[in-house]
Amino acid sequence: xRTRTTFDQALKELxxxxxxxxxxxxxxxxxxxxxLTKQDMILAQSVIDxxxxxxxxxxxxxxxxxxxxxxxxxxxxxxxxxxxxxxIIIDLERIADLASDIAKSARRIGxxxxxxxxxxxxxxxxxxxxxxxxxxxAYVREDPKLAEAMAAEDExxxxxxxxxxxxxxxxxxxxxxxxxxxxALLFTNRHLERIADHATNIGERxxxxxxxxxxxxx
Amino acid sequence: MTxxxxxxxxxxxxxxxxxxxxxxxxxxxxxxxTALIGPSGCGKSTFLRVLNxxxxxxxxxxxxxxxxxxxxDIYRPEEDVVNLRKRIGMVFQRxxxxxxxxxxxxxxxxxxHGIKDKRKLDEIVEKSLRAAVIWDEVQDRLYKSAIxxxxxxxxxxxxxRLLAVEPEVLLMxxxxxxxxxxxxxxxxxxxxxxKKEYTIIIVTHNMQQAARVSDVTAFFLTGDxxxxxxxxxxxxxxxxxxxxxxxxxxxx
Numbered sequence: 001x002r003t004r005t006t007f008d009q010a011l012k013e014l015x016x017x018x019x020x021x022x023x024x025x026x027x028x029x030x031x032x033x034x035x036l037t038k039q040d041m042i043l044a045q046s047v048i049d050x051x052x053x054x055x056x057x058x059x060x061x062x063x064x065x066x067x068x069x070x071x072x073x074x075x076x077x078x079x080x081x082x083x084x085x086x087x088i089i090i091d092l093e094r095i096a097d098l099a100s101d102i103a104k105s106a107r108r109i110g111x112x113x114x115x116x117x118x119x120x121x122x123x124x125x126x127x128x129x130x131x132x133x134x135x136x137x138a139y140v141r142e143d144p145k146l147a148e149a150m151a152a153e154d155e156x157x158x159x160x161x162x163x164x165x166x167x168x169x170x171x172x173x174x175x176x177x178x179x180x181x182x183x184a185l186l187f188t189n190r191h192l193e194r195i196a197d198h199a200t201n202i203g204e205r206x207x208x209x210x211x212x213x214x215x216x217x218x
Numbered sequence: 219m220t221x222x223x224x225x226x227x228x229x230x231x232x233x234x235x236x237x238x239x240x241x242x243x244x245x246x247x248x249x250x251x252t253a254l255i256g257p258s259g260c261g262k263s264t265f266l267r268v269l270n271x272x273x274x275x276x277x278x279x280x281x282x283x284x285x286x287x288x289x290x291d292i293y294r295p296e297e298d299v300v301n302l303r304k305r306i307g308m309v310f311q312r313x314x315x316x317x318x319x320x321x322x323x324x325x326x327x328x329x330x331h332g333i334k335d336k337r338k339l340d341e342i343v344e345k346s347l348r349a350a351v352i353w354d355e356v357q358d359r360l361y362k363s364a365i366x367x368x369x370x371x372x373x374x375x376x377x378x379r380l381l382a383v384e385p386e387v388l389l390m391x392x393x394x395x396x397x398x399x400x401x402x403x404x405x406x407x408x409x410x411x412x413k414k415e416y417t418i419i420i421v422t423h424n425m426q427q428a429a430r431v432s433d434v435t436a437f438f439l440t441g442d443x444x445x446x447x448x449x450x451x452x453x454x455x456x457x458x459x460x461x462x463x464x465x466x467x468x469x470x
Contacts, residue, residue, distance in 0.1 A: 004467050073426055075453050075465045212455030 007072050014064055014085055015140060018092075021057040022136040025092045026129050028054065028099035029195060033125035036106040036188060037118045047103035054096040058089045077209075084209035088139060091198040091205075095132060098191040098198075105184040115171055115178040121185065124160045124192040127153060131199035138203060144210045147203035151217035157196035164189045221289055223248040223387065223417045224269065229283035231261075231268060233276070238264045240441040241283075246387075246434075251409060251418045253432035253449065255425065257469060260438040262421050266389050269419065270306040271299055287387070304331065306387040307380035311395050313372035315364035315379070320347075320356050323364045323375055327383035342382050349415075350378035351408050370401020377408065388412065390420040394427065406431050425465050429453045437461045 028047050035044035065086045068074060074082050131150050138146035168182045168189070200218050207215045224246035231239040239261050246252050254262040264273070271292060273279045284291045292302055304327070316323050324343040333339060343360070347353040352374040356367070364375050373393060380388060390409075394402040409418055409431050422428050428435055428449065435452040437445045437460075445452065445461045456462045463469050 003469065007467075075425060075429070076456050076462045078466050079454060 007068075007074075007078070010064075010068055010072070011078065011081055014061065014068070014082070017057070017061050017064065018085055018088060019136060019140060021054060021061065021089060021092055022132065022139075024050070024054050024057065025096045025099070026132050026136075028096050029102075029125060029129045029132065032099040032102035032106065033122055033188075033192075035103055036109070037122055039106065039109070039111050039114075041107060041110065044103040044106040048100050048107070051096050051100040054093060058093040061089050062086060077212075080209045080212060084139075084205040087205050088202050091201045095195050095198045098195050102188050102191050105188045108184050109181055112181065115181050115185075116167070118185075120160050120164045120167075121188060121192065124157055124164070124189070124196075127157050127160070128192050128195040128199065131157070131196050132202070135199045135202035135206065138206045139209070142206065142210045144207040147206040147210075148217055151200045151203045154196050154200050154218045157193055161189055161193040220247075222246055222286075223288065224419075225284075225286040225289070226269075227284045227286070229265075229268065229281070229285065231264060231273070231282070232278075232280040234278040238441055239268070242443045244436060244443060244446060246417060246419060248417045249413055249415075250433040251413050251420060251431050253428035253435045254419065254421045254438060255423075255428050255435060255465070256438035257464065258423075259440075261441045262436075262438045263391055265438065266308075266391055266419060266421050269387070269389055270303050270308060271297075272308065274299065304383045305385055306389060307383065307385040308389040308391065309373070309376055309380065309393045311392045313369055313376050313396070315367070315372050315375050317363065317365055319361045320364045320367075320375060321360040323379050324382045327379060331383060346378040346382040347375075349381050349412070350374045351404065351411070352378055368401070370397050370404055373397060373401070373405060374408065377405075377412075381412075385416065387417045387419065390418065392421055392423060395423065402427070425453070437464065439464070 028050060031043055032047045034040065035047060065082050068082055072078070131153055134146065134150035138144070138150060165186065168186050172179050172182045203217050204215060207213065207217065222245040226242055226244040226246075229239055229242040230237070242265065254265060256262045267273050268281060269285060273281070281293060285293060287302075287305065291297075316326060318326075321343055324346050325339045328339060328342050333342070344353065347356060352371060355371060356375070364372060367375065377388075394405050397405065406427065409420070412418060420428075420431065432449045435447065435449045436443055437452070437458075439460060445456060445458045447457075452461065453465060456465065
């Protein structure tokens with residue numbers, strides 16, 4: 001006979017909620033960078049405004065986790081599922097904040113001409129977003145191998161980050177009048193690199209959830 | 219390597235044809251709390267009773283293998299069972315104080331073991347009641363019947379009664395299953411305090427209780443000791459799928 005059907009259902013819902021939050025976060029990254037490349041202020045504003053909704057999702061999920069701990073006395077993998085959930089939403093929330101910050105950079109640059117064509121930054125954004133997606137996929141499948149494969153991509157993001165950093169430094173040295181915009185782009189560069197790090201953190205939670213082992217990924 | 223307080227080796231137990239414990243090997247360290255968990259009928263209470271030969275009187279029981287207490291087999295023919303049960307005492311599910319005064323309950327064991335001096339008995343009674351954290355609640359009614367106390371108090375009287383004969387090992391068979399949450403917490407706190415002096419083995423159906431009070435947990439299933447290890451590991455990362463299923467309530 002099947003026992004704990006109600007609890008299993010609640011765990012499934014928790015997973016779905018985290019997934020939904022994850023989709024919103026992925027969307028925020030994509031829109032934030034698009035608002036920067038297309039210099040679309042309306043899009044930028046929608047990302048900034050949307051952050052509040054993600055914050056609400058985080059609070060609701062946290063609440064759900066606390067109630068499950070209080071009422072279901074989870075142990076072993078159940079406990080790890082809930083603990084991993086609680087930690088994953090912190091990373092997701094941070095990623096959303098970073099996306100919002102990127103949108104703020106877009107707003108700061110506004111419609112002034114870009115000091116350079118944006119090529120590597122969208123590439124980084126695409127990679128970082130892909131990593132977040134894969135981290136969530138690994139979470140749903142509770143698959144530590146997927147999580148590790150995802151974390152390996154962090155190096156690509158780091159390389160691009162360093163490349164963009166050098167390029168912007170050079171531009172600022174050549175022409176100090178670009179400093180203001182270059183700083184906004186530097187922050188964006190940094191934010192994308194951090195987003196990939198948070199995706200890696202999510203991967204580490206997935207490994208813990210699945211195996212009970214703690215492992216540094218990257 | 220230090221010697222285990224209790225060392226169970228290749229233990230098999232049969233009730234007639236029924237093979238109740240199957241080749242159990244377990245080391246119980248001194249001054250630790252060991253929790254025995256498992257579904258009803260898995261053999262955990264049977265195992266507990268093997269440890270102070272409570273099964274001796276049951277018809278058709280056969281025990282094979284060895285149970286060493288400080289390296290000495292308690293099933294050897296010359297073992298004095300009365301003395302053994304003084305060294306290894308037991309607390310049961312339902313508090314079972316004798317229908318006599320609190321004082322006489324506690325003094326009962328020491329008297330049987332030959333202590334007659336009133337002052338000495340007074341001393342033992344107070345010391346035991348204090349150790350069982352019940353002294354403050356009963357010091358004004360030592361000569362009234364223990365039956366009038368609450369369930370939680372009665373259980374602590376039973377623990378004090380054990381302590382009065384200065385045991386080394388305390389066996390507890392679901393000691394809080396008949397108690398309310400507050401009384402349960404008092405017993406659990408008491409267990410923590412007592413483990414400094416005694417070695418404790420507790421059978422419990424309450425997973426949270428096992429997780430709270432024990433250092434080591436042993437999971438029994440149909441007479442087998444399936445998994446045995448540090449409590450924090452068993453409850454966060456059990457090795458055996460069946461242990462996981464049992465402690466997370468998904469058995470069967």
